Amino acid sequence: xxxxxxxxxxxTLVYAVLAIVxxxxxxxxxxxxxxxxxxxxxTPLQAEGRDVYxxxxxSYCHTQQVRPLAQDKVFGRPSAPGDFAYQTPELLGSQRTGxxxxxxxxxxxxxxxxxxxxxxxxxxxxxxxxxAFDWLFDVVDRAPAGVxxxxxxxxxxxxxxxxxxxxxATALLAYLLSLKQPALPDEPEPGVAAIPAMASPVxxxxxxxxxxxxxxxxxxxxxxxxxxxxxxAACHQSSGEGLPGTFPPLKGNAVVxxxxxxxxxxxxxxxxxxxxxGGVVYASPMPPFAGxxxxxxxxxxxxxxxxxxxxxxxxxxxxxxATERAKGK
Amino acid sequence: MSRSLxxxxxxxxQQEDSRTLACILGAYCVSATCWLxxxxxxxxxxxxxxxxxxxxxxxxxxFGRLRPVHTNATFYGWASIALVGLAYYVAARSSRTSLYSVxxxxxxxxxxxxxxxxxxxxxxxxxxDGNLEYREWPWPVRLxxxxxxxxxxxxxxxxxxxxxxxxxxxxxxYTVGGVLWTCIIAVVAILPWYQQGLGQVSVSGFYMHNAVxxxxxxxxxxxxxxxxxxxxxxxxxxxxxxxxxFWTNLVFYPIIGAHHFLFSPLPWWLQTTAIVFSVAMLVxxxxxxxxxxxxxxxxxxTMAHSYPLRFIFVGVIGYLVGSTxxxxxxxxxxxxxxxxxxxxxxxxxxxxxxxxxxxxWGGIYALLPLATGKEPGQMGLAxxxxxxxVGSFIYVIALSIGGTLQGxxxxxxxxxxxxxxxxxxxxxxxxxxxALMFLSHIVFAWNVWRMTYGRAGNxxxxxxxxxxxxxx
Numbered sequence: 001x002x003x004x005x006x007x008x009x010x011x012t013l014v015y016a017v018l019a020i021v022x023x024x025x026x027x028x029x030x031x032x033x034x035x036x037x038x039x040x041x042x043t044p045l046q047a048e049g050r051d052v053y054x055x056x057x058x059s060y061c062h063t064q065q066v067r068p069l070a071q072d073k074v075f076g077r078p079s080a081p082g083d084f085a086y087q088t089p090e091l092l093g094s095q096r097t098g099x100x101x102x103x104x105x106x107x108x109x110x111x112x113x114x115x116x117x118x119x120x121x122x123x124x125x126x127x128x129x130x131x132a133f134d135w136l137f138d139v140v141d142r143a144p145a146g147v148x149x150x151x152x153x154x155x156x157x158x159x160x161x162x163x164x165x166x167x168x169a170t171a172l173l174a175y176l177l178s179l180k181q182p183a184l185p186d187e188p189e190p191g192v193a194a195i196p197a198m199a200s201p202v203x204x205x206x207x208x209x210x211x212x213x214x215x216x217x218x219x220x221x222x223x224x225x226x227x228x229x230x231x232x233a234a235c236h237q238s239s240g241e242g243l244p245g246t247f248p249p250l251k252g253n254a255v256v257x258x259x260x261x262x263x264x265x266x267x268x269x270x271x272x273x274x275x276x277x278g279g280v281v282y283a284s285p286m287p288p289f290a291g292x293x294x295x296x297x298x299x300x301x302x303x304x305x306x307x308x309x310x311x312x313x314x315x316x317x318x319x320x321x322a323t324e325r326a327k328g329k
Numbered sequence: 330m331s332r333s334l335x336x337x338x339x340x341x342x343q344q345e346d347s348r349t350l351a352c353i354l355g356a357y358c359v360s361a362t363c364w365l366x367x368x369x370x371x372x373x374x375x376x377x378x379x380x381x382x383x384x385x386x387x388x389x390x391x392f393g394r395l396r397p398v399h400t401n402a403t404f405y406g407w408a409s410i411a412l413v414g415l416a417y418y419v420a421a422r423s424s425r426t427s428l429y430s431v432x433x434x435x436x437x438x439x440x441x442x443x444x445x446x447x448x449x450x451x452x453x454x455x456x457x458d459g460n461l462e463y464r465e466w467p468w469p470v471r472l473x474x475x476x477x478x479x480x481x482x483x484x485x486x487x488x489x490x491x492x493x494x495x496x497x498x499x500x501x502x503y504t505v506g507g508v509l510w511t512c513i514i515a516v517v518a519i520l521p522w523y524q525q526g527l528g529q530v531s532v533s534g535f536y537m538h539n540a541v542x543x544x545x546x547x548x549x550x551x552x553x554x555x556x557x558x559x560x561x562x563x564x565x566x567x568x569x570x571x572x573x574x575f576w577t578n579l580v581f582y583p584i585i586g587a588h589h590f591l592f593s594p595l596p597w598w599l600q601t602t603a604i605v606f607s608v609a610m611l612v613x614x615x616x617x618x619x620x621x622x623x624x625x626x627x628x629x630x631t632m633a634h635s636y637p638l639r640f641i642f643v644g645v646i647g648y649l650v651g652s653t654x655x656x657x658x659x660x661x662x663x664x665x666x667x668x669x670x671x672x673x674x675x676x677x678x679x680x681x682x683x684x685x686x687x688x689x690w691g692g693i694y695a696l697l698p699l700a701t702g703k704e705p706g707q708m709g710l711a712x713x714x715x716x717x718x719v720g721s722f723i724y725v726i727a728l729s730i731g732g733t734l735q736g737x738x739x740x741x742x743x744x745x746x747x748x749x750x751x752x753x754x755x756x757x758x759x760x761x762x763x764a765l766m767f768l769s770h771i772v773f774a775w776n777v778w779r780m781t782y783g784r785a786g787n788x789x790x791x792x793x794x795x796x797x798x799x800x801x
Contacts, residue, residue, distance in 0.1 A: 023535035031528030055455030057393025067592035089459025230744035
């Protein structure tokens with residue numbers, strides 16, 4: 001009996017102590033971290049949306065934690081302890097089969113895009129492997145008053161009728177758009193500030209390589225293309241043709257082909273609402289990139305757009321972007 | 330009048346006990362096998378969806394609902410039920426006694442199954458408790474699972490307490506300990522009051538590693554310590570080394586959970602502590618593996634004739650390689666590349682499949698025929714072994730290479746979609762490996778059928794029919 005007491009009782013006692021020290025006490029301690037500045041509780045609709053997010057297991061493919069590593073910069077500033085004060089259940093996740101969503105409300109604020117993407121991701125991102133969430137939508141003959149039908153590309157639209165979001169889709173969208181990182185007190189411009197200490201040797205080498213490559217007097221098309229794909233192609237598509245009636249084309253776009261680049265620069269820096277392109281008014285807003293990308297990167301994107309798909313606008317320089325940025329909105 | 334009734338040969342109480350034990354082990358194995366088929370069938374469908382995301386669409390078949398169905402059914406349906414069944418058999422046999430309570434063993438089996446069915450249905454209907462990995466079942470369902478654990482723990486402790494041997498055999502250290510510790514883990518995971526925001530993150534880190542390392546690991550090691558000497562007819566190489574591995578595993582494992590959240594906003598000291606103890610885990614892992622391999626020393630040729638031994642050998646190698654890989658993954662420099670990638674999925678299959686599942690198979694093939702007196706055929710064993718081995722090789726290697734490329738894509742600052750595109754061919758190879766693994770499970774189910782309901786008497790067994798008794 002004594003041996004049994006030692007093995008069963010003794011080891012269980014040891015384990016209980018370790019469970020308290022490594023599980024329970026850190027849990028209690030960290031549960032009391034106060035909310036960071038600008039971190040708000042969810043509204044009832046947003047909280048309902050989070051339930052939809054959880055019910056359908058979104059966090060098995062999408063993380064909500066930005067690490068202090070160079071490769072995570074595209075998703076926002078590094079997550080801080082105060083960001084999670086109202087996040088129960090925690091949805092940090094363990095897989096990035098799809099991109100991180102910590103700051104998706106700022107990175108992709110277009111309702112139209114989000115609805116199309118939820119209805120069928122491949123309508124806007126052809127190579128996506130995300131499931132279609134079409135059961136969060138209804139197909140009706142005519143959209144009821146006050147509800148905007150989802151403007152789907154023809155290939156993905158139902159044969160008859162229009163697609164409108166259900167209550168669940170509306171709530172999920174409200175939750176997704178609520179995912180915005182407030183700026184940290186000591187960080188004036190989120191995302192632009194470099195993250196020095198943590199950069200890995202590989203990342204450092206990679207960024208050193210890309211800094212060295214721009215040719216003097218020209219620009220680096222590979223870098224421009226890569227930045228365009230990462231930041232712009234979701235709406236404007238890699239063909240530059242946009243989605244007819246939903247997201248404007250850049251191919252043959254007057255602003256893009258204008259010899260004076262300042263309007264193009266201002267659009268990328270500050271975003272645009274209700275753009276009129278070639279006589280068509282686009283309701284979906286374009287997000288501002290001033291807070292996400294530096295002058296070099298914005299110049300590279302603009303120059304890529306100005307030299308692709310048959311466009312031939314004048315090239316712009318990072319200095320021009322800096323000048324426009326200094327002028328403010 | 331009574332003379333006209335057929336005369337039943339008299340059975341000794343020992344024989345009656347053996348019969349009951351065989352019945353319990355058989356029932357646990359059959360139940361677990363059903364869960365294996367279900368869980369890995371779902372897994373195969375999930376793998377297919379990476380190549381054809383619009384296949385089997387709709388709420389009930391969507392990826393985000395079936396993924397936790399797959400993991401939880403594997404953990405709590407397949408592995409848990411099989412390991413508990415084997416633990417009962419090992420406890421009774423190695424203690425030279427009978428089970429403390431046959432009734433409680435049945436109650437436990439029913440409770441495990443009720444929890445797994447209810448949990449599966451709940452997840453598929455969208456009742457997911459916060460996407461917190463491996464504790465996604467709604468809390469009332471997890472209470473049922475906890476009840477099953479408590480029943481099992483009590484039954485195992487009382488069985489060992491009535492042993493006819495002087496010493497408690499090493500296997501029972503691991504199985505009794507594992508079940509008792511897991512009761513604590515389950516309670517820690519369920520209580521909600523102290524888990525808010527970042528606090529819940531730290532509990533998740535603790536829970537998800539302990540649910541694996543303090544449950545599946547000790548029970549699977551318990552099988553090694555019993556089945557290996559049994560199959561080789563020689564004692565374990567070193568009893569003392571087994572005891573050392575037991576205590577070091579107990580002390581080091583609970584501390585490493587935070588390595589699932591490196592570079593997260595969790596306190597830096599917590600992450601560093603987890604890394605340090607991930608390295609310390611090499612002590613029980615290398616100690617345990619060495620003990621098993623040294624027990625096998627000089628007897629490798631026996632493996633040519635024994636599939637149970639081959640399964641156990643792969644399990645030991647899976648334990649050694651998978652756990653060592655885990656230590657390396659915990660280093661910050663390597664996490665920078667591998668965290669969030671499919672490398673992690675490869676790692677979890679190397680451990681849960683290459684180690685735990687192969688250990689269970691070895692245990693079942695070694696012990697179930699001894700209990701029932703029924704052997705599976707050589708062809709069935711061979712098909713199962715080779716398809717499972719080759720399938721899991723393809724699976725793990727494809728995801729390890731693909732996951733590394735995925736991580737390097739991110740480090741090189743390529744657009745995110747590039748990492749999705751670059752994974753495509755590896756996703757296909759994963760599907761190929763997964764399909765082979767699933768096929769091997771169908772063969773396994775057939776083998777289990779033969780060892781339980783099949784023709785009796787082709788194996789040495791305490792319950793082999795007496796002369797004159799009709800085989801059923």
